[in-house]
Amino acid sequence: MRKIILLCTSLFAMVLLTSASPVLAQNVLWVSNTGNDANTCGATAPCASFQGAINKGNVVQINCLTSGTYGAVTITASITIDCGTGNIGDVNVFSGNAITINTGSTATIVLRHLNVNGLGTNSSEVGIDAGDSSSFFGGTLIVEDCMIHGFHNGFGIAFLPTGGRGFLQVSNSQIFDNIGGIAVQPSSGQIASVTLNRVEVVGNTATGVGFSGAGVVAGTMRDSVVGENGSLGIVAQASQVFFTVEESSIVNNLSVGIQTASAGSAVKVGSSTIGGNGTGVLASSGSIVSFGDNHVSDNGSDGNFTSTTALK
Helix, strand or coil, rough: CCHHHHHHHHHHHHHHHHHHHCCCCCCCEECCCCCCCCCCEEEEEEEHHHHHHCCCCEEEEECCCCCCCCCCCCCEEEEEEEECCCEEEECCCCEECCCEEEHHHHHHHEEEEEEEEEEECCEECCCCEECCCCCCEEEEEEEECCCCECCCCEEEEECCCCCCEEEEEEEEEEECCEEEEEEECCCCCCCEEEEEEEEECCCCCCEEEEEEEEEEEEEEEECCCECCCCCCEEEECCCCCEEEECEEECCCCCHHHHEEEEEEEEEECCCCCEEECCCEEEEEEEEEEECCCCCCEEECCECCCCEECCCC
16 A cells, blocks of 8 residues: 555656646747846736747747737747737838748647738838748648738738648738738648638739649638739639639729639639729639629729639
8 A cells, every 4th residue: 555655646746747847838928018028928027029938938829918019020830929809919020021930840820919010111021921931831820810011022921831731811801012912822732721701902012812833722712802902913823723702802903803824723703893903804824713693894804704603
């Protein structure tokens, strides 16, 4: 009996040591506009920047106690950065990227309630860079309730999965005043799954939403606006594209509203408005298929769907 008691006591002590180990601990940390990166980043001793919190190690979530400017950040593992309802976390940069995601293995990155701002300089490059700039990304990127703007030398979001299948989910967000809005470019053998829901991609210098690369892009856009971009609204030119646009407005893009430019591109459009563009729809290659319930008018040239399929 004494041996059993001693064994149980030893096991209990090991459990306590393991649970208290800082190496194994996964932390929820905090930032504040009055914080200091020398602090522990706890709720009562917050850090001043996202990067300062990440540098503490083993972080699973960073929350904002207040609105504030929290600086550029490089993410290398799964994490949630959430400034919470009522707060806005500013990530402002004069040059380079605001948020760089460089994960060497599959990761899930969640970004919420952020104002990602390139400040309109010609040296600010990408708002959220997942896999561009010679970095690596595999996994899921979720962007919710964010504004991404002012990147005059690059994109609002660059999503280039190079580690298998990548998932991009953007909702309730505005992406404007960049060279390009959203760029999705899977490499050969990779699949990019894209969901855009209640997203406004407007007023970018070149293309609003662009799919390119040697891989496959598949996804949907619902209840969104792609408008007033200086060139194309939506362009599909990856090796293979299977994308559906539903209940959205593709309006006032200077060149083309929706264009397919590769033989493997197939875009389907339903319950959507396509108007005020230079050309409404243009299937240079591939196909743009209508479900027969769209509103296409007031374009310089409406263009033609390659076919119409009946609703089922």
